[in-house]
Amino acid sequence: MTSLEGPFVAPAVDWWVLVPQIILVGAALGLLLASSLTTRALPGWVSTVISISTGAAAAIVAAIQWSLWGSTPRLTLAGAFVSDGFSLLLTVLVGAGVVMTALIAHSALDRYAMSPPEFAALLLASAAGAVVMAGANDLIVLFLGLESLSIALYVLIALAGRRASARESAMKYFVLGAFSSAFFLYGIALVYGSTGSTNLSRIGDFLFDSVRYDADYLRLQYDYLLLAGIALLLVGLGFKVAAVPFHFWAPDVYEGAPSPVTGYLASIAKAAGFAAMARVLYVAVGEQSVAWTPILVGLAFATLAVGAVMAICQTDVKRMLAFSSISHAGFVLVGLSAVESGDGVSSAVFYLVAYSFMAMGSFAVLSVFGTEPRSLEPDPSPHSLSHYSGLARRRPVLALAFAVLLLAQAGVPLTAGFVAKFEVIRAAIGARGYILAAVAMVTAVVGAFAYLRVVLTMYAPEGPVDDGDSIPAARASRPRWGGLPLTSVLAITLAVAVTLVVGVLPQTLLEWSSDAVLSIIP
Template sequence: MTSLEAPFISPSVDWWVLVPQIILVGTALGLLLVASLKTRSLPGWVSTITSIAAAAAAAIVAAVQWAAWGATPRPTLAGAFVADSFSLLLTVLVGAGVVMTALVAHSALDRYGMAPPEFAALLLASAAGAVVMAGANDLIVLFLGLESLSIALYVLIALAGRRASARESAMKYFVLGAFSSAFFLYGIALVYGATGSTNLSGIGDFLFGTIRETDHLLLAGIALLLVGLGFKVAAVPFHFWAPDVYEGAPSPVTGYLASIAKAAGFAAMARVLYVAVGEQSVAWTPILAGLAFATLAVGAVMAICQNDVKRMLAYSSISHAGFVLVGLTAVDLEVLRDIWAPIGDSASVSVDAGNGISSAVFYLVAYSFMALGSFAVLSVIGSASTEPADETSRHHLSRYGGLARRHPVLALAFAVLLLAQAGVPLTAGFVAKFVVIRAAIGTGGYVLASVAMGTAVVSAFAYLRVVLAMYAPEGSAADGDSAPVARASRPRWGGLPPTSVLAITLAVAVTLVVGVLPQTLLEWSADAFVSIIIL
């Protein structure tokens, strides 16, 4: 029998590993099917509850899998996808992000003219793509997850099509996203040509013990992969789309973009760099450090130049991406080789060796809740019935003047979230910045750690401007601006949509609890490091 006549051997599938994705995709398809077959449109609350239930179920299943399997990786699809502590922690984060986004969007769908079933289905589809990116162990699977996430986000932004700013943002994101996907695909081709494999573990095994500084094909492939993923995380100089897209997109979608989409991009970057090309860290670490330096500086400086709060938070998200990049640069190749070599001793891996990845994971989880809560506040403020018809000036700083007098609880929640992003002690933001800077110092990155601390001080000015505006004395702010109240057609709880209040409360609670008691999340982040290294 010739090779052409050899029977096809299908890979074994561990369906239990794929349950979270099946829940998300199955619910999205089922919701669209029901909505298309009904003669009358589904009530908005049905789509909201369905998406929340599906996301919560996926997160609970991931938590159960994590408790059952621990840090031991559980591959499926011939090793193309893996469930480990790293991917399962990100799956739980994605589920929480979808729940909060659905809660915030429930009171804003009518205002943006978005159909609830389509919004919920696209949100779940993008979440499935993010989960695939977190657990992908093959560059092809990673690309499929990346495109599933991206295409759903393009349409989510464009779903508010009656607003010119949303259409413009969706088109800009789509065009630049297509370019980044082309770079990523070309990088996959070059890496495959240099190593003969697209499997991340297979590439790592091929390169183990060697530093191929003269393999220009491989180095070019790594560079192109970084370009493609750098766009998704809005790292400088691939950030130009972020401020305009964040400003024009509906605020609930913007929060999802700034948190869950960014977390998925960084999860993919961590897997590619540490699982596949960790042996080439001498080549990519300086590049990553340069990206981190530029991202920190540009994000912080541009944030303090903004008078629009939404654009300020957009540039702030760029600066936060710089902190995550600082964590990913904190790699000690010799320590990692000692871990990779004795696979049987993986249970005794030193947590200190993983300060880089674990600090980045901690920062991603902490920042995601801060971003989701902040943009939930913006969505509430933007729901004022007297707001402008377009996106221009809807979130100008003057509209936040005197917010503490009109809605003291909302202003307090927003102040907590902003101060947490500034790195004030007893908040998750302070602990996140501390562990990232400690990881950088631990690997000799003193210059980068100094830049991170300096930019944290600079960006604090942008947050304090908003806090001071909210608590400004009467008469010093534009009190004539419309107050942030919900539309009369929506349920009211203290003048605010109850679902948005619930999402903001959850974000503030997580921010404060993690800031005071960070040990549990630190341990989960360390487990994520162990699982990604021993894969």
């Protein structure tokens, strides 16, 4: 029996590395404590201000850290967590996502009967989990971040419990999420059994040394065990990013969830899942790229095709955006599968950043315009395409902003969406994935029909007159601009500005994306 005698040596903690997570978790706990100790309910604007300030603070701290040590990895917690350019860029994105989600949700919390302090605390907790996923250097830590993100999202969707669709969406997401977590845990066990470690860097070193010094290492029993573990890890992460065939939950959950939460799901949650996937594949099992690259290519094929075809079949704008989100996940997979190209991961990171702003802006428009039900029983199709007919005549600025965001997702030139699609397709061609690149271009054209149909509907000459019911009700005391909630206007303006600026001047973000992945590319 092994002796366990001897003093316990706690791992050294570099607290400076953990400042963004401490800010997010500390603000969430502080807000819950303050709301529980006060005799009166906190005003909604307090929770919104705290969320915006916390998200901005986390993003600013991450940017400062990046300026100090760049892409050089800085380990803490015995190597279980790493702060490098990759994790810091994703932390900045998560912070920006928190700010935009808080702005969008401020005017919608009353309609969904959601408590502002609870919503803000859950939003910050999920953001902390996303940051942990981006910087996890250990499979156990990655799982903890994954569950922190997921559990908070389950409750965020269910907060609008007066709406039957929200309860149903939360239950579907919870049940399927539990299955995906089980697959992920089983994958961790198999990888540990074949390599003897859960640390991503040590797994990568072990496989590199084994291939280098032992040409007979890949014996069948070890090969199959490791490949099965990698496959199960991809199943768990594929569910989080809604990759086909693990996408069945996404349309129903996106449709039933409150629009601000849907935007967060489609952008930040998806970015965290892809960040974890990139770190696992390239840091831990990069030596097995010959085995997992065909799997990613197959996932990309299926995700691109199913997302684009199903999007054009929808007559509900929210479900259309849900399926288009699946198609966008396929484009990110195209970048990640371009192993032989030096720009594969950086193009995927660029796509994630660009798409996150487009998605949050689009769902912000749905949040302020969509005829959300004010009764307990929701309209069977609150975002029907017919509701958007003639929007340009009633709300010309809102229609123009939505058109820009939709055309950007379609890949129209001079927008961030065009540059993002061009970069991942260029990476696929650089890796000699000519068929995959061709499929990506064809599905981009097919998917453009869904976006153009919404744009043409908004600018149709006929349409209902503005009777005051097209914009959801909000408290009269809240600031408004042009009849729209001011906070939502700010979020939409930010999304459109980023989409256009990155589309015209993409070089800065391209350089940031290239620098960020230097620490994970072998």
